[in-house]
Amino acid sequence: MTCSELPELDPEDQPLIGALADRGAEASAVVWDDPDVDWSDYDLAVIRSTWDYTTRHREFLEWAASVPRLVNPPNVIRWASDKHYLQGLADHGLAVVETTWLEPSRNFDKRALHNRFPAREDFVIKPAISAGSLETGRYTATDADSRRFAIEHAHRLLSEGRSVMVQRYLPEVDAAGEAALIFLHGTFSHAVHKDAMLAPGEEVVGEGDTLYKPESMSPYRASAVEIEAAQNALAFARARIPGRSPASRPLLYARVDLVTPRSGDPVLMELELVEPSLFCSLAPGALDRFADAIMAELRMGPDTHNIALA
Ligand SMILES: Nc1ncnc2c1ncn2[C@@H]1O[C@H](COP(=O)(O)OP(=O)(O)O)[C@@H](O)[C@H]1O
Ligand SMILES: [Mg+2]
Incomplete structure (x- = not known):
């Protein structure tokens, strides 16, 4: 099919x-x-x-x-x-790949999300049910703006009732x-x-009929x-x-x-x-x-x- x-x-x-x-x-x-x-x-x-x-x-x-x-x-x-x-x-x-799971039932506030992200390394946020790299983002832990975008991303997915995965960005994927x-x-x-599918700071957003990132x-x-x-x-x-x-x-x-x-x-x-x-x-x-x-x-x-x- x-x-x-x-x-x-x-x-x-x-x-x-x-x-x-x-x-x-x-x-x-x-x-x-x-x-x-x-x-x-x-x-x-x-x-x-x-x-x-x-x-x-x-x-x-x-x-x-x-x-x-x-x-x-x-x-x-x-x-x-x-x-x-x-x-x-x-x-x-x-x-x-080591993963921190964020479940929608926990009602995390933004501070709680912040506390669950890595302190130093790049990290990835993606939904547990996903394909084609859609709704997947790569963030820089030490950059305040990037962290804010990550919080917004995770918050949006959780508010849609979706489970969220947080992973350290594996540098081997770039190499x-x-x-x-x-x-x-x-x-x-x-x-x-x-x-590698994600540049630093990249968020792949699924819009309209997008099925996957090429x-x-x-x-x-x-x-x-x-x-x-x-x-x-x-x-x-x-x-x-x-x-x-x-x-x-x-x-x-x-x-x-x-x-x-x-x-x-x-x-x-x-x-x-x-x-x-x-x-x-x-x-x-x-x-x-x-x-x-x-x-x-x-x-x-x-x-x-x-x-x-x-
Ligand atoms: N922890 C990670 N470290 C490095 N790259 C990642 C990581 N998680 C996802 N990616 C990048 O995002 C792409 C899509 O993630 P993946 O978990 O394979 O989900 P899906 O293919 O189901 O969308 C991967 O092929 C990889 O390039
Ligand atoms: Mg994949």
Whole structure:
């Protein structure tokens, strides 16, 4: 499925339709919240670019639960679409980006917010339910104006009833960027490199139909250490997602975003299990592997071949 702003899918995913046709399946782009769609017409529904769900979270989860054969499945979508999962993984010993959580139910006043921001280092504020870097801001702790903007930002999100994450800005993101590792049915497929998204003082504001801040991605050769860290993060997730046992089938698609500190092992920035761009165009063979994985998923179900790409 896709969203109404991208009814023909993201250009990155359009070649998938031909790759699936080559394999004997008829796939079409379908908008997730189109009321005229009968999801039981499809043998499989694969989420691809439903990027407008973050401000309609409850509606999106209800929709996910109503689709007969959705991948990734609704329990995974529910768990992975709220970044509180990072805390759950950290509690079980996984290295994740350290986060202070601000919950709307606490009714923080501006002073209390100020006291929860780092004293010295740049920091990031973002909503727990977010995508595409929208509503994400980078602030300078020692600059009074920047701190004030950060307080306003956090206050605005909290007043909308949204949980807020405060993180130290990891300087490694400026120096080396992020590594995004893509897994198909649990097997490492390829990796891409993502440049830093936030300049000092930058606030990415989602306005109108904006779905995401454009990213600068490039092909990347992941190290053995990164692949192992990503596999470990996925194993942690599989053990913790409600309704899944470690023995259940691996996820059709997963993207693990890692940042590696100058000295030390990679830390998890984000686990993209809902609607990640998979950047198949940046890695030879990746599109074929993704199409093969979708076909394998299809074969686990009824003997017909209609696929909705949302
Ligand atoms: N703690 C952080 N340190 C450095 N950069 C960050 C941090 N948090 C977010 N960013 C930047 O903002 C981008 C978006 O944040 P992310 O947590 O990946 O949310 P999403 O991709 O869901 O919008 C990241 O790709 C990164 O460039
Ligand atoms: Mg991200």
